[in-house]
Amino acid sequence: MSSTPLLPRAAGMSSPFLWRTGALITATAIAFGAFGAHGLKKRQGITAESIAAWNTAAHYAVFNGLGLLLISMHPRFSVHRFAGPAIMTGTILFSGSIFALTLNRDLKFLGPVTPLGGLAMIAGYLSLAL
Template identity: 70%
Template sequence: MLTTYPNPAFLWRVGALLTTAGVIAGAFGAHGLKRRPGITPDNIHAWETAAHYTIYNGLSLLLISLHPRFSTHRFAGPAIATGGFIFSSTIVALVLNRERFKALGPITPMGGALMIAGYLSLAF
């Protein structure tokens, strides 16, 4: 059955996947990323930010999926998931190869704005 809003099970799965991806990214950042040539302390910090936000958004989606009202909110969950993915994945791409992915730089704040809009929509 096709619905016009996300269902709680979908949000739960997306939240679990984002949290897992954030933990994996954090582990790679702590152990494997430092071995790559050209990685600076600023790159490590940016990577950590991306990993942390991926975990925060994943955990948030897990919680939202349990809420009786917000688990079917038409905007909040999808905006948090999409915005968080765009925000974090563009940072990761820029850390791994800034020259190749420099066009993604201006997209990062758009992902952040969408993520923020998703959280704000929970207040109304």
């Protein structure tokens, strides 16, 4: 069996890049989760529902950051052309849009971005199964 990746390496995507990206996403998510647990309540207009959404975004970002760390260590999937970029982009779109919407409800145009980010994450993980 060959160790050649299913698809050629994407420009700029490498194991070290995925590792760093996974570490940065995970660290940011932990910091945002801490802010959600302690500082978010002090902001005007924050409801229990918005805190729950914030926590969901932080959890998904941690899971996906860890996923990118794991993918970066895999000899085959660290060079996968689609998975890493899709998971990374999906995490930024999904979690980022929820964070932004929680902090500023006037950014309603970001509402449709959240499910697109979720679809990108799902597609990235499914591509690893192919």
